Structure formats: C-alpha cells, structure tokens
Amino acid sequence: DQQVKQNSPSLSVQEGRISILNCDYTNSMFDYFLWYKKYPAEGPTFLISISSIKDKNEDGRFTVFLNKSAKHLSLHIVPSQPGDSAVYFCAASELPSPPYNNNDMRFGAGTRLTVKP
Amino acid sequence: DAGITQSPRYKITETGRQVTLMCHQTWSHSYMFWYRQDLGHGLRLIYYSAAADITDKGEVPDGYVVSRSKTENFPLTLESATRSQTSVYFCASLRDRSNEKLFFGSGTQLSVL
Numbered sequence: 721d722q723q724v725k726q727n728s729p730s731l732s733v734q735e736g737r738i739s740i741l742n743c744d745y746t747n748s749m750f751d752y753f754l755w756y757k758k759y760p761a762e763g764p765t766f767l768i769s770i771s772s773i774k775d776k777n778e779d780g781r782f783t784v785f786l787n788k789s790a791k792h793l794s795l796h797i798v799p800s801q802p803g804d805s806a807v808y809f810c811a812a813s814e815l816p817s818p819p820y821n822n823n824d825m826r827f828g829a830g831t832r833l834t835v836k837p
Numbered sequence: 838d839a840g841i842t843q844s845p846r847y848k849i850t851e852t853g854r855q856v857t858l859m860c861h862q863t864w865s866h867s868y869m870f871w872y873r874q875d876l877g878h879g880l881r882l883i884y885y886s887a888a889a890d891i892t893d894k895g896e897v898p899d900g901y902v903v904s905r906s907k908t909e910n911f912p913l914t915l916e917s918a919t920r921s922q923t924s925v926y927f928c929a930s931l932r933d934r935s936n937e938k939l940f941f942g943s944g945t946q947l948s949v950l
Contacts, residue, residue: 724879752937763841763927763941764880809879813937825937826896827872827880 723747724812726828734836739797741831743810746791750812750826755784755795758807758830767808768795800835807832840864843928843942850918851950858913858945860928868931869911870895870939871903873924880927886911918949 725744733739743753751772756764770777770784770793777784783796797804813825841862850856860869867888872880882895884903892903900922902914915922925946929939 722878726879754937756939756941761943763929763943764939765941766938769938811880811937825882825939829877829879 722826722829723750724810724826724828726808726810726831728831729829730832730834732834732836733800735802736799739795739800739804739833739835741795741797741808741810741833743793743795743828744791745793745812745826747812747814747826748791749814752813753784753786753793754811754813755782756809756811756827757804758809764809797833800833802835802837805833805835841928841930841940841942843926843945845945846943847946847948849948849950852919853917856915856918856947858915858926858928858947860911860913860942862909862911862928862930862940864930864932864940865908866930866932866940867908868934869905870929870931871901871911871913872927872929873897874927874944875924883913883926915947915949918947920949923947923949 723746754769755767757767758764768779768782768784770786786793807830809830810828844859870885871883881897886892886905889908925944927944928942
C-alpha cells in the first residue's frame, strides 16, 4: 500500500534547463509534504517542504507546488546544475497532535535525477 | 563532531545470526527513527522513539527490536537475520513535531547471506 508514489524512477536533463520531479499521494489526511535529496553513500538531507495551507513554496532554485485536489506535488529546479544529480524522495505526513505518539510519514520510492553538463 | 552517526558502515552476516546496528546523535533530539531503503520501496519506517524508554512500531517492524535507554542512542537489533533483511538502514532524528524535518545518518549497508 504505497500512499506516496513517484512514478518516474529516473529523469535526465541538460544543465541550465528546468527539472520537474513529480509525486502523487493517496491519503487525503496528509497535510505536510517534504522533499529530500540523497547523494550516493550518504543519508537523505532535507531540501524543501510545504504545508497543505499553501500551494507553492520557493527556496532559491527550488520550488515545490502542491495541488491538493489532484493529490499531486512537484519539485521544480531552475536552473538545474550538475551538483543537483541525486535521488530525490518525496515524503508526506499528517502533522500530529499531542501527545505525539504516532508517526504517519510515508516516503516515495525516489527519482534519480541526472543533470548533464 | 555534532550530528547523527551510524555504525558499522557496512556489515555482512549470515542467516540466523543476531546483528545490532548502532545510532548516536548529539543534538538531544527527542525523536529517533529507523528506516530501511529498498529498491522500489523508498524509505520504510521500522521503529521510532518519541523519547527515552518510549518506542513504537512503524510500517515494517517484524524481525527487529529496538531500545532507547539513553536519549542519544537508538540501537536496532535483528534477532535472527534473514536474507529479506538485506537492505540499507538509515537512522534519523527529529527535533520536534512542528515541521517533521528529519536529520539522517549516513546509513548502514547490511548484507545477510
């Protein structure tokens, strides 16, 4: 039961162009969404997040868009750089209420982005 | 150095053996997590802990045991390793539940032969 799906295992783009990574979810209770980036032989690192009260969040070259009605979010990287080559994981969570004794964060399978010089 | 560290980095073991993966964090984060990463599945939660002596099952807990006697340590034990437990294991910590921003260790690559 994959509640978070990244249907594209890989994506290749030219340096300087836009990279668009997509993520779909099925659980309508998710209200917080995150993207993590993972380089080989390292742990994932937080990249950007968005809560369900917004439809867009921007941080430098990275923008995340959320379409709640479609249960879809996307990560845009503009312009793409070779150093962006990594695996990108989409994650979704229900922000918990006290006493914080549950955890419903789910991850997608990841998309491997290759940015060619 | 401050951060979250995992050991060993690589481990090869045999079916039926007990294996313990270590995780240590220096931030005094309350929450700690163990994930496994498998091709096609992304990251799946094994166990998590909200504080010392408080642990709970995640999505795939069978065959694993955890303990958290100290806030900074969260070891994961495979009591009798099976080939299906061959995976990359990531430990993570979380400062608080306001933003769900996890900090991950570098991972332990475990092979069960």
